[in-house]
Amino acid sequence: MAVPGQRAPSAPATHAPAPLGGTARAEPAKDRPGLDEARGTRRAVGAFLAYPPTLPILSVLIFLGAWQLVGSGLNPILLATPSAVAVSFVKIVQDGSLAPAFLRAMEVLGVGFGMAAVVGIAVGVVMGRSRTADRVLSPYVNFFQATPLIALVPLIVIWFGIGFVAEVAVTFLLAVWSIIVNTSEGVRNTPDTLLDMARVYHTTERSVIRNIAMPYAVPFIFAGLRIALAKALIGVIIAEMDVSLAGLGGLIQNFGDAFETAQLMAAIITSSLVGVIGTVVLELLRRRIAPWASRSKVHTQV
């Protein structure tokens, strides 16, 4: 029986093939040191390129360089150069307009997305466990999944007025459906053998949900959360642009209206930073609460 946790020592990654017939291949000529040197350089470059972060960083640097070159020859209203964007970024940080906008966007996202997560997981679990609940609720889920939810923004303004609550409502409404769909899919996929096992030992429904269905659905739930986060962020920015003209979305709208392209792009990049932070937080959370769940095996539903 194999002792777990032990592995055979891995073989070295490369084997030098033993030359057939001993001396069939000529030794590299020792009187041509230039050749050896070139070969060494080539090997070093190869190793540098094979190092995983090299290519993405190189790619971005080249892209920024090209952007800078092209942008310098264009009207700055059409396209701001990376350097101009950087300068504007520093400027809006220093004049104190970015930080409150950023924090407000994070706040709307946190509340709206947080509520969507709680409600979405709860509804998804119920729909995944109960066929009746699934039949009763799926028309609504399907309807809202199919609706371009931006169209609901005016309705939300009628209901909630202008301000924080309306923004949270838009964010929630954009995010919640992906979480419901993916959670219920995961719960419904719980293997029958595990459910039979639970029945044999007279497990209560509550315990089945807590100890079997939800842990099993964790990778699905997090896949749903990742999709929902992107949609929630759209909700935040749309709401801020459209509803209250405040926060990051308000900043984007105002810079756009004023043809302040460099500052506009700085604000846009800040909004994607919000998304990146959210995604990282989600991933850290997943690793903490479900280290067994690998993300590769899940079929996600948008």
Next chain:
Amino acid sequence: MAAPYASTGPARRGATPPAAAPARIELRNVSKRFARPGKSAQPLTVLSDVSLAIPEGTFVSLIGASGCGKTTMLRMMSGLVPYDEGSIQINGELVRGIPPSIGFVFQEPALLPWRTVRQNVAFALQQHPMGRRELEDRVSEKLRLANLQDFGDYYPRMLSGGMQQRVGLARALVGDPDVLFMDEPLSALDAFTRRRLQQDIADIITSASATTVLVTHDVDEAIFFSDRIIVMGTPPASIREVVDVPLPRPRRHVDLLQNPVVAEIRDHVLGTVLGLA
């Protein structure tokens, strides 16, 4: 997680830890049909008019060609699947839903990957109200019995297939069930692991003293374990023959190798399964 095994649900039948009392199982004129796809299709009769009595403390194997309804029969006895006609009783109580004190070893290990071996075994005791200390003791005892005492804190994925199935067995036995059901528990293992595990299981079960029903398609396995072998026919299945194995249990593979009784039974059972007899 505070006291994860504390019973929160309502008290159930048999929630008190039972002293193992091997049960008698009785089937009377049991039939089972499955709906077939298609509008006009007649339902498929899988089992028709099966009657069978399994005495207390015996080990019985259900054997037959694949698709003969032996797994369905096992699942009906364990309450996992309802039956259409007739009656099934365990210790005189009609089986409706899962009986109070059973253990079940599935074809797959059916372990929860997010729980350690110890927590997986303890899962079967969720509905048994008992102190943490007693729970730990009972789990440890069964882990020792299954020769897993050093692996309690491992996660299932760290174990080999044979070890995982032994965890499943420890879980099935930790509640000291009256009846133990096993549905081809060794079919996914290689021949060597299988033999060794057969020996382990035979020893473990003898000390557990539950009435045991095994589904298998391996004649040698059936002979090795059983007091009695139920040979089933093709669907709509009924019992074709009941064969007694008059050898003391637990047995050892080495003792059976040259045994003329075993050879005779094997030929007979194989012939019956294949329809030659």
